[in-house]
Amino acid sequence: MSVAVVFDSAGTLLRTYRMAKNILTGELLTDVETTILTFEDPERVLCVLHGHTRDFMTVSPDLLISKYLKDHDVGFGISCTRKLVEKEHIQSVLLEDTWATAGDMQECMRVIWSEVKENEVVALNNGLIVHMGKECIEFTVTAGGTPFFGALETITTLHDRGVCTYIASGDREAKLERMADYLGIPKDRVFGVATPSVKEQIVRDLQKNHDLVVMVGDSINDLRAMRAADIAVLSDQQSSVKPAELADVADHRIRDIREVLKIIPLVGKKAR
Template sequence: MSIAVVFDSAGTLLHTYRIAKDVDSGELFPDIETTMLTFADPNRVLCVIHAHSHGIMAAPQDQLFSSFLKEHQLGFGISCTRRVVEAEEIGRILMNDTHVRVGDMQECMRIIWSKIKEEAIVALNSGVIVHTGKHRIEFTVTAGGTPFPGAKETIRELHRLGVATFIASGDREAKLERMADYLGIPRDQVFGVATPTVKERIVKDLKEEYDTVLMVGDSINDLLAMRAADIAVLTEQQCSHKPDELIAAVNHRIHDVREVIGIINPLI
């Protein structure tokens, strides 16, 4: 039997720290799941910014973030949304926003970096949550993570068993590829800036190639992919509070990524 396992990254393979800043109030929301924050309003769209962290930190803090994007001709990717949106619409909002300063993003990045800077292997991603109804950026967000203990060993054991491994995540692809290099997952099996519908399509496409496809994730943005998979695995290694509809869709709930091996073994 041929088997493939699709992993989300943040909260699944990576222990991840997150923070969001409400641009209007200035309030910071540490340890918030940005996907849940996005899904709380159908007009919200989570975007990752294709910028190097050093470039953002080096920019003047009072500079408009939209001006920074235009100055450096930076792109973006739609990471999570509850509805279909046009990239052109989101691009217009990003490039014309007059509320968010580079300093709003820098504040989030400093807080997350302080938590992960001592780790040997880290991934740092920054982005924004756009509100299409308000036609502006509503939150700046940053997430930073490091592999869970046993993640690398789990991938190695899956490969030893002949199981193909993939990553499908809303994170920026360049960061994911470097993390995949460390974990031992081939770069051509890494899919970055994957929205919920893209994750679902990846799982469905793999089902055409493999006898059994597992989806391992931790959040509501994995729901469609979990429903499409032959076996859905919900990891609660980082956070045990999950929406009821997510829990109802899964076949297994685990508290350590290494438990995936125990799910795979009876299938072989």
């Protein structure tokens, strides 16, 4: 029997620290769930910036993010949104914004770096939440993650059992590939900047070549992929407070990534 397991990244494989700043109010949101924050308003779009954290930190705090993006030709990916929005429209809002500054982003970066800098393996990700109705950058976002204890053991054991593992995440691909190298997941099985619909399609495509596909996720942007999967696993490692839709669709709930190893034999037994 051929089995594939698709993992989300932040909150599932990685213990993730998040910080967001509301540009319109100046409020700092600590350890915020950025996908839930995005889904609270259908006009919000979570964008992942392709630029490196080090580069963002070196510019003047007063510099507009829009100008920095223009001057350095920084690209972005659409990580999460509730409705279909053309990328060109999002880009125009990003490049014409007159509110968000590099200092807003740097404020988030400094907090997250202080949380993760002592860890051996660290991944940093920076993004912006754009409000299409207000046509502005509404939030700056920084996330930093390090693998959960047991993540490497889990992936290694799955590979030893002949199970194919994949990562499908809204995070930028460069960050994911570094984590995949550490965990031993081939780069061609890593899908970055994956929206909810892309995650779902990844699961459906894998089902064409595998007897069973398992989706392991922790947030609302994993819902469509979990619904499509043969087995849906909801991770409570980072937080056990989950939207009702996620709880309803889950076949299993785990508090430790290594519990996936107990589920896979059950999947094989169920298939026979």
